[in-house]
Amino acid sequence: MPRPANPFVRERLLDAGLALFHARGINAVGIKEVTDTAGVPKGSFYSYYNSKNDFVAGVIDHYWAEVIRDHGVLLTDTSAPPVRRLVAFFKSLTQEHAERGFALGCLLGNLALELTDDNGEARQRLADIMDQWSALIGECLTQARSAGDVTATTDTTELASMIIECWEGAVMRGRVDRSRVPFDRFLTVSLPRLIGHGPGICLRARRESAC
Incomplete structure (x- = not known):
């Protein structure tokens, strides 16, 4: 059974995405850069977002x-x-x-x-x-x-x-x-x-x- 989503991880992803997108735009930023900035494994991204x-x-x-x-x-x-x-x-x-x-x-x-x-x-x-x-x-x-x-x-x-x-x-x-x-x-x-x-x-x- 999959673990429930962690709201603190979601918040870190959103904070990282906001900072990166605001500074550089969405097309210049990949998912791995977001997860690296948030300090979470790339694979965990898809536990929170489909795309x-x-x-x-x-x-x-x-x-x-x-x-x-x-x-x-x-x-x-x-x-x-x-x-x-x-x-x-x-x-x-x-x-x-x-x-x-x-x-x-x-x-x-x-x-x-x-x-x-x-x-x-x-x-x-x-x-x-x-x-x-x-x-x-x-x-x-x-x-x-x-x-x-x-x-x-x-x-x-x-x-x-x-x-x-x-x-x-x-x-x-x-x-x-x-x-x-x-x-x-x-x-x-x-x-x-x-x-x-x-x-x-x-x-x-x-x-x-x-x-």
Whole structure:
């Protein structure tokens, strides 16, 4: 009878895959490199994942869970006004990129450029997470509109997708330039214009210790 899966081994595999995929992409990393980095035998990989594509989908989930854990709470903190929450969320993500020297980019955006039709499961997982991300931001925008802080007339779910797409572009440019300038431009120019808010939004939030 096979032994049950060990959650600690699974976590080590996911951590190793996340670090390797984020730094080098999925096509440049093989399963043996993942298992060597995780410190587990290569054969044990298949006790947890049916294929590399299955594993990539798991890593995407793992990455998104970390984003929600570390930053997502800022979007749902009802003690702060919704626009301030939105700015705080992207400021928090910017700080994480700064700590990595703006060198890695966003794993979701990076994988979106690599995945093909052959990566069907992983690509679908990525699409699902993008929808979840849009829904989280869309809910924040709906609350902001109700409070009169968002004047853009675009549907909030569509507006949320536009914000994410603009953010991913800023992350990509920041990775190319190894610079926070695109991130700051997103916060002080792009985001305020998209939501129909004044250009001083980020500066005001910083003065209130929320940006």
